[in-house]
Amino acid sequence: MPETWRLVDVEFRDDPFMNLAIEEAIPRTVGFGKVPNTVRFWHNSNTIVLGCFQSASLEVNLEACKELGTDVVRRFTGGGAVYHDSGNLNYAISLKRGHPLIPTDDLQLAFQRLSEGTVQGLRALGVNAEFQPINDIQVNGLKVSGAAGSIRWDAIFHHGCILVGSDLSILAKVLNVAQVKLADKHVASVRKRVTTIRDELGRDVSTGEVKNSIAKGIEIAYNVRLQNGELSGEELALARELYDEKYSRPEWNLGR
């Protein structure tokens, strides 16, 4: 009998700060044992999401963001800045710590395991997706997805974003990419290192279609059954608290 995980589609497309508050509320509540292991799919519109250790002023072109109406929000996990718009699909996996699928003493292996569902889901769509250490998924040598994660609050947490049909020209305008980062990639810009599922498939593809395929990929990769669910009252209350005290505040989002 496969294990049942909860599937939630809770999102605030025009409030990235609330989206990131929910992103933290779920693993905290899962770790507390109050809700089942959970997969969440969600979208942001026109937002930069910074890694928790990044400097906003170094990584982000704040002037371009102002001009283009791009919000900047910091997540609680490490890794690099990503650009989200409605053509980008986000997924998050929250498991109670100790889950037999995921080692906690080998972070690289944990990242790889936690990316397997997404890799399988993308392959089922017909793209040649491969996990690329440290935390990327590539298609034909170009990055299509980046992931981040943590182990805390008695939970294992992993989230990633998938460029389904994002506007890569805006991405290149709002994110600064350090020259040293590009130095050995033999390409001049971030625009040439990334691709979208749409471009790789050569057809229009919705984030909904990709979501369904990844949900299926997760079920197969981890031998689980996903069951639609809602956030608990406790999770929502915690998300509102995190929103008020952390994610809506410039001190958190732009502070470092």
Add this chain to the structure above:
Amino acid sequence: MKNDQTDLALSEGSTLTADYKAPGGKLVRVMIIEDSGIIRRAQITGDFFLLPEESLTRLEQVLTGTKITEAALKKVVHDFFAETRAQSLGVSQEDFVKAVISAREPD
């Protein structure tokens, strides 16, 4: 908007910065205030992973007061990992040391 880097620049001593790329591609960005070869203040940013996340602040604290030599930095970084039992991905203990050592006065 309050900006840490402006605060750093106003402190006494000279400001040194580095963009250090670790093997594997992760970036460690260092900004330190140095006075007489000693770190007076340190800020480390970047796209690496370090668990628990709060431990980065501790690393910045223990770097403060450290002499900028490979031996001294190695010891401080090693002790930090031993004390906090922090786990890193995309950046090693050695990378933190090399990143600080590579800090130079900005152009």
